[in-house]
Amino acid sequence: MTPNKNWILTDSDPILRTKCSELKFPLSFSKKEQELINRMKIYIDSSYEKKIDEQLDFTPGIAIAAPQVGLLKKIIYVNFDDLNNNHINYLLVNPKITSYSYTKCYLKSGEGCLSVLKHYEGYVPRYYKVEVEGYDMLTNKNIKISLEGYPSICFQHEIDHLDGILYYDHINKTNKFYIEEGWIGI
Numbered sequence: 001m002t003p004n005k006n007w008i009l010t011d012s013d014p015i016l017r018t019k020c021s022e023l024k025f026p027l028s029f030s031k032k033e034q035e036l037i038n039r040m041k042i043y044i045d046s047s048y049e050k051k052i053d054e055q056l057d058f059t060p061g062i063a064i065a066a067p068q069v070g071l072l073k074k075i076i077y078v079n080f081d082d083l084n085n086n087h088i089n090y091l092l093v094n095p096k097i098t099s100y101s102y103t104k105c106y107l108k109s110g111e112g113c114l115s116v117l118k119h120y121e122g123y124v125p126r127y128y129k130v131e132v133e134g135y136d137m138l139t140n141k142n143i144k145i146s147l148e149g150y151p152s153i154c155f156q157h158e159i160d161h162l163d164g165i166l167y168y169d170h171i172n173k174t175n176k177f178y179i180e181e182g183w184i185g186i
Contacts, residue, residue: 005059007039008068008114015067016115017164020074022094027137036071040064041079041091043114048079061114063154065161068115075137076158082151083186090143095134095159098144100127105184107153111167120168122176126153128184149186 009015029037047060062080066073079089106123129148132155136143147155157167172178179185 007043008059008064009070011113011116011166013115015070015072016161016166018067018072019164020067020072020162022074025135027093027135033071033073036066036069037075037077037091039069040066040075040077044077044079059114063158064114065158067161067164074162076155076162078154078158080154083149088151088154089138090134090145091137092132092134092143093137095132095155095162097127097130097156097159098133099131101129101148103128103182103184104180105149105153105186106179107150108185111153111157113157113167115161116166116168120171122168122171123179124153124157124167124170125179125183126156126170128152130156132159149184153186 044061044064047062063076063078065077066075074094075092076095077091081087104125105128106125108123110119110121111124112119129146130152131144131146133142133144135141160167160169
């Protein structure tokens with residue numbers, strides 16, 4: 001199966017504003033649900049492995065949430081190298097942020113999203129450090145991971161999708177480049 005930009009719902013679709021359901025254990029997926037999960041992996045893995053044919057209508061990404069492919073379940077998939085070249089690869093079920101730092105951060109270049117076709121300028125305040133718990137379908141284990149900086153931003157972005165929140169919802173409406181003293185620009 002070749003990745004296809006048409007697999008990704010855009011922010012005009014009401015599904016992206018819908019809260020997702022938690023999954024029950026033991027995990028069981030219909031054929032359609034499994035196909036959508038496979039699409040998530042194929043799309044992001046193709047970006048990571050740089051198996052992107054210039055002729056394809058394909059936008060590369062580092063992470064994706066299940067609602068972006070039309071599956072209203074709490075699942076995210078991330079596959080990228082952080083700024084220190086550490087490989088981060090998880091297919092998380094029911095991910096949740098269990099703790100976070102007081103310190104905030106933001107991407108100096110702003111955030112982007114596979115589901116948002118228009119570029120929204122502005123800083124998106126995020127927690128600099130978070131702990132995330134969930135069930136990793138790649139290792140078949142419950143995990144707890146500590147993240148900071150860029151990976152922390154990525155996970156917060158994807159977990160927001162599970163609650164129907166898009167990155168531009170966090171941009172200050174009166175001053176899109178608003179920051180506070182102590183916030184860390186990445």
